[in-house]
Amino acid sequence: MKKIILYSTWVLLLISSCKKGFLDLAPLSDTNTVNFYRTPEDMLNAVNAAYASLRASGQYGAALYAVGEVASDNTEILDAQAGIDISQIDAFTTLTNNGMLNTMWNDHYKGILACNAVIDRIPAVAMNETLKARYIAECLFLRSLMYFNMVRTFGDVPLVTKEIVDVQEGYGFARSPQASIYEQLIKDLEQAASVLPNDYGTADKGRATAGAARGLLAKIYLTLQNWQEAANQTKAVMDLGVYQLMPTYEAVFAIANKNNAESLFEVQYKKGGYGLGSPFNNAFSPRLSGQIVSTIGAGGGQNTPTADIANLYEANDQRRAVSIADGYQNGSQFVAIRYIKKYLDPALFAANDADNNWPVLRYADILLVRAEALNELGYAPDGEAFTLLNRIRERAGLAALSSTELPDQESFRKTLAHERRVELAFENHRWFDLVRTGRAVEVMRATGKSIQDHQLLFPIPQVQIDINPDVITQNPGY
Known part of the structure; x- marks a missing residue:
C-alpha cells in the first residue's frame, strides 16, 4: 500500500541534546518510538527533532526559497540544469507532479507530526511542569510556523493537531479551510506567547521565544489584513525590550552574530561534518563557477537575483553590497552572473556544510509590519509609521523621508513595499x-x-490526491 508521511506510521528522527547546549547539535539518529517519550531527556530530544525538521529540503533547506523568492520578481533560474522542479516554479509552468512541492508537503507534515508527538505524549512524562509547559509552547510555535508556510503556499490543507498512530486514521483528514487554520494558529501562538520566555541563556539561544510567537502572530494578522491586531502584536514585541536593530546591515548576517539582538527566530545550522550544515553557500553560487565563489564544491545556480531587484536599490544603499554580487572574477575575465551574498560562508567545512543560519523573523521586519499596519489604519503625516520606516532607511545609509516626499497613504504604501523588498531580500518574504x-x-x-x-496558490501534489482521492482535492486551475 502506498503511504505518505501524513497517513503512515513513522520513525521520529532525533537530534540528541548535549550539555554544551542547543546549538551544539549532534548527528541524527533513529529511535524506536515504542520505547521513547519516557523521560525528560527523551522529550528534550523530541523537541529538538521538531526544530531539526525546519532544515529539511522541503522546508527552509530549499522549497521555501523556491516558493518565497524564485516564484517572485526577486530571483530566477537561468539554467535548467539547476533543476526542473524549481525551473517550473520560476516559469509558472508548475505541474502537479512537481517533486519539490511534494517534498515540501511531506517534510512539513513530518515536522508537524514531530510537534504533535511531543504535545500529545509529554503530559504522561514525570518532569518539571514549567519545563513541560515550555516544551509544549515551543512545539506550538514550530507547528504554527510550518502551517503558516503551508497555508500560504497551498491554501486549504489538512489540519492535524494530534499525533497519528494508526494508518487508517490518517485517511480521514481532508483539506481544512484557510480560515479554520488561521484560527488555530492564532489560538496556538497566543498560548505559546504566554508561556515562552523572552530570552534564553547562551546554551539555549535559538529556541522559540515569546517575541517569536508575537512576531509570527503579527505576520499572520498582516496576511489577514487585520491591521489593528498586526499593530498590537508588533507593539507587544517592541515593548519586550529584548530586540534592537543591529548597528549595520552587514552585522545582521555575519556568521559570528547568529541569533543576534535583531533576530526573533532563525533556522539553526551547524557546520562540521554532522549533516547539520547549511547548503546555501553552494546552492546560490553560480553554476560553472567552479570553487571561485563557493570555495568548496560546485555552485547550484539557484535563486539568482534578477536585474529588476539589482537595479532597485537607491544610490548608497548599503544593503545592496551585502545582499548581491554582480558576478565573479575568473582569472582575467569578469563573469557577469549575479548571485546572493547574504549566505556565503568563507570558511565552510565542506560542500553544502556551511554555518549560516536562515533568518525567519527579524526585528526590522517587525518595524516594517507595524509601519504598514499603522498606515493602513490611517495615514498620519510624519507620524510613527514614518519614524519606523526611517529607522530602517537610516541604518541602510539612506536619508529619512517625510510627508513632503510621501504626502499621502498610497505614496507611503508604495515606499513601504519598496523598503520591505530591499530590506528583506532573499529571506522568503517577497x-x-x-x-x-x-x-x-x-x-x-x-x-x-x-x-x-x-497560480497564486501552488498545486496540491498529485501523489497526495492519488493516495487519498476521496478527501484530498486539487486547487482550481491545475
Whole structure:
C-alpha cells in the first residue's frame, strides 16, 4: 500500500541534546518510538527533532526559497540544469507532479507530526511542569510556523493537531479551510506567547521565544489584513525590550552574530561534518563557477537575483553590497552572473556544510509590519509609521523621508513595499508579500511571466490526491 508521511506510521528522527547546549547539535539518529517519550531527556530530544525538521529540503533547506523568492520578481533560474522542479516554479509552468512541492508537503507534515508527538505524549512524562509547559509552547510555535508556510503556499490543507498512530486514521483528514487554520494558529501562538520566555541563556539561544510567537502572530494578522491586531502584536514585541536593530546591515548576517539582538527566530545550522550544515553557500553560487565563489564544491545556480531587484536599490544603499554580487572574477575575465551574498560562508567545512543560519523573523521586519499596519489604519503625516520606516532607511545609509516626499497613504504604501523588498531580500518574504497585497499577478506579468490568477496558490501534489482521492482535492486551475 502506498503511504505518505501524513497517513503512515513513522520513525521520529532525533537530534540528541548535549550539555554544551542547543546549538551544539549532534548527528541524527533513529529511535524506536515504542520505547521513547519516557523521560525528560527523551522529550528534550523530541523537541529538538521538531526544530531539526525546519532544515529539511522541503522546508527552509530549499522549497521555501523556491516558493518565497524564485516564484517572485526577486530571483530566477537561468539554467535548467539547476533543476526542473524549481525551473517550473520560476516559469509558472508548475505541474502537479512537481517533486519539490511534494517534498515540501511531506517534510512539513513530518515536522508537524514531530510537534504533535511531543504535545500529545509529554503530559504522561514525570518532569518539571514549567519545563513541560515550555516544551509544549515551543512545539506550538514550530507547528504554527510550518502551517503558516503551508497555508500560504497551498491554501486549504489538512489540519492535524494530534499525533497519528494508526494508518487508517490518517485517511480521514481532508483539506481544512484557510480560515479554520488561521484560527488555530492564532489560538496556538497566543498560548505559546504566554508561556515562552523572552530570552534564553547562551546554551539555549535559538529556541522559540515569546517575541517569536508575537512576531509570527503579527505576520499572520498582516496576511489577514487585520491591521489593528498586526499593530498590537508588533507593539507587544517592541515593548519586550529584548530586540534592537543591529548597528549595520552587514552585522545582521555575519556568521559570528547568529541569533543576534535583531533576530526573533532563525533556522539553526551547524557546520562540521554532522549533516547539520547549511547548503546555501553552494546552492546560490553560480553554476560553472567552479570553487571561485563557493570555495568548496560546485555552485547550484539557484535563486539568482534578477536585474529588476539589482537595479532597485537607491544610490548608497548599503544593503545592496551585502545582499548581491554582480558576478565573479575568473582569472582575467569578469563573469557577469549575479548571485546572493547574504549566505556565503568563507570558511565552510565542506560542500553544502556551511554555518549560516536562515533568518525567519527579524526585528526590522517587525518595524516594517507595524509601519504598514499603522498606515493602513490611517495615514498620519510624519507620524510613527514614518519614524519606523526611517529607522530602517537610516541604518541602510539612506536619508529619512517625510510627508513632503510621501504626502499621502498610497505614496507611503508604495515606499513601504519598496523598503520591505530591499530590506528583506532573499529571506522568503517577497512572493507572500505580493500575494497578500493583491499585486502578484500584475507585478509578475510586468516581468514577462505568463501567470494566471489561479497560480497564486501552488498545486496540491498529485501523489497526495492519488493516495487519498476521496478527501484530498486539487486547487482550481491545475
